[in-house]
Amino acid sequence: MRWVVVGAGAAGCVVAARLVEDPSAHVVVVEPGPDLTASTTPPAVTSLDYVAALREQDRLATTKAVRNAGGAVTDYVTGRGVGGSAAVNGLVMDLGDSAQYQAWGWHDVAEAAVRVRVPRQIVGEELFGVVDRALLSTRRAAHPVELSVRDGRRVTTAEAYLDGARADGHVDVVVGVGVDRVAFARGRATGVVLDDGTRLDADGVVLAAGALGSPAILLRSGVDHVPVGIGLQEHPSVTVTLRLRPGAPRAGVATGAAWSTGGVVVTTMNHTRTDDAVGPEYGALHVALVRPRSRGRVVLDGDGHPVAHFGQLASTYDVDQLIDGLQRVGEALEHPAFGDVVEVVFRDADGTPADFSARDGLADWVRSADGAWLHPAASCPMGTVVDDDGRLIGTANLFIVDASVFPEIPAAPTYLPTLMLAERLAPRVRRAPE
Numbered sequence: 001m002r003w004v005v006v007g008a009g010a011a012g013c014v015v016a017a018r019l020v021e022d023p024s025a026h027v028v029v030v031e032p033g034p035d036l037t038a039s040t041t042p043p044a045v046t047s048l049d050y051v052a053a054l055r056e057q058d059r060l061a062t063t064k065a066v067r068n069a070g071g072a073v074t075d076y077v078t079g080r081g082v083g084g085s086a087a088v089n090g091l092v093m094d095l096g097d098s099a100q101y102q103a104w105g106w107h108d109v110a111e112a113a114v115r116v117r118v119p120r121q122i123v124g125e126e127l128f129g130v131v132d133r134a135l136l137s138t139r140r141a142a143h144p145v146e147l148s149v150r151d152g153r154r155v156t157t158a159e160a161y162l163d164g165a166r167a168d169g170h171v172d173v174v175v176g177v178g179v180d181r182v183a184f185a186r187g188r189a190t191g192v193v194l195d196d197g198t199r200l201d202a203d204g205v206v207l208a209a210g211a212l213g214s215p216a217i218l219l220r221s222g223v224d225h226v227p228v229g230i231g232l233q234e235h236p237s238v239t240v241t242l243r244l245r246p247g248a249p250r251a252g253v254a255t256g257a258a259w260s261t262g263g264v265v266v267t268t269m270n271h272t273r274t275d276d277a278v279g280p281e282y283g284a285l286h287v288a289l290v291r292p293r294s295r296g297r298v299v300l301d302g303d304g305h306p307v308a309h310f311g312q313l314a315s316t317y318d319v320d321q322l323i324d325g326l327q328r329v330g331e332a333l334e335h336p337a338f339g340d341v342v343e344v345v346f347r348d349a350d351g352t353p354a355d356f357s358a359r360d361g362l363a364d365w366v367r368s369a370d371g372a373w374l375h376p377a378a379s380c381p382m383g384t385v386v387d388d389d390g391r392l393i394g395t396a397n398l399f400i401v402d403a404s405v406f407p408e409i410p411a412a413p414t415y416l417p418t419l420m421l422a423e424r425l426a427p428r429v430r431r432a433p434e
């Protein structure tokens with residue numbers, strides 16, 4: 001059985017490795033970004049301080065995005081290269097809300113999560129930063145977060161899944177070129193066509209190009225019998241910028257703690273700078289809505305590139321939840337534990353002072369925030385675009401296995417949910433095509 005897996009991100013690495021557990025299977029993974037194996041992973045990527053990984057510019061892709069309906073077009077960042085977004089992400093591992101999965105009819109989530117090979121660990125207290133410590137001592141419900149690390153370094157999905165399968169010769173990885181479209185004949189996928197026009201034939205195709213990339217490929221392939229791209233979500237978020245008092249150390253983790261309060265999750269950043277410039281150090285508290293009601297869609301621009309219309313904040317419920325969350329953060333920041341480490345609180349990177357007192361002002365803050373927690377999801381939802389096995393409805397041997405296929409965005413940062421999803425679907429994909 002010849003498979004093509006499109007995209008070597010979080011889900012792509014899992015599904016490729018699981019498919020070749022069938023000894024008759026061979027997988028070609030296609031990835032437009034650079035390669036990555038355990039022995040070539042730069043120290044910035046393995047660093048506990050994930051902000052360092054964001055300096056690896058060739059590992060970042062930008063997509064045009066419109067956050068709120070009618071808003072400005074901005075650049076939206078995802079990861080590229082073997083490891084995908086998971087090689088540059090914030091390391092936070094949270095499976096989410098089991099009640100949400102039950103409501104989708106996903107009763108095997110716990111078993112799938114146990115199979116995830118990427119480690120999760122709470123680091124030692126000595127690695128927490130000043131914002132972590134302040135939040136943990138201020139709010140009893142705040143807690144340290146699990147991170148995808150072992151022995152003081154990030155373990156990528158590529159390392160946990162793909163390296164072994166490549167070494168065994170069952171998986172080949174083509175890097176530096178993406179997939180333009182899927183080739184079809186008589187209602188079946190026959191392979192993929194790369195951006196340079198090369199054709200790769202396959203008995204089965206798995207799209208794992210992420211919640212922006214996978215719908216874009218289907219749209220470029222002319223798939224129009226199901227509502228591809230519709231349903232896209234992100235966790236709308238607002239960043240509270242903290243100018244730290246001089247002397248705040250930069251060592252340890254960038255994000256070590258979180259606080260769930262009402263409908264939002266507040267996560268820490270102990271520093272934010274991706275450069276070595278001398279000057280004040282900044283930290284942040286990200287306030288993110290984990291069960292947003294608003295939804296958007298992925299469309300193509302005139303050149304066939306995806307544009308992410310997130311449609312955030314269309315629901316007043318979403319705006320109100322974020323305002324409530326900001327108010328609670330404002331109260332927390334009045335605690336002396338924050339006063340000891342924070343000099344000034346800003347509402348944006350331009351230095352506008354934060355004011356948590358009036359709901360009108362907070363509504364304006366919420367609406368003008370950039371709102372990106374970088375968790376695109378649910379653009380090819382299960383039930384409308386794919387079936388329960390991740391198969392494109394109506395096409396026996398074409399699957400989507402990535403953050404696109406969540407019925408709605410999981411109520412947690414999306415990395416571990418995506419790994420769990422890939423572990424859940426990989427055995428079904430392996431069994432499925434005749």
Ligand SMILES: Cc1cc2nc3c(=O)[nH]c(=O)nc-3n(C[C@H](O)[C@H](O)[C@H](O)COP(=O)(O)OP(=O)(O)OC[C@H]3O[C@@H](n4cnc5c(N)ncnc54)[C@H](O)[C@@H]3O)c2cc1C
Binds near residue numbers: 006008213412413
């Ligand atoms: C900076 C950042 C920080 C984050 N922090 C966290 C966090 O702390 N915790 C958390 O839970 N989540 C976090 N996330 C989100 C998390 O990493 C993603 O939800 C997860 O990686 C999604 O997995 P995926 O397989 O759907 O997509 P990805 O991991 O994004 O992989 C998609 C892959 O497909 C490739 N691709 C795209 N188009 C094509 C094409 N045409 N042909 C072939 N390949 C293609 C891409 O290059 C990429 O490698 C973060 C994301 C970013 C960007």
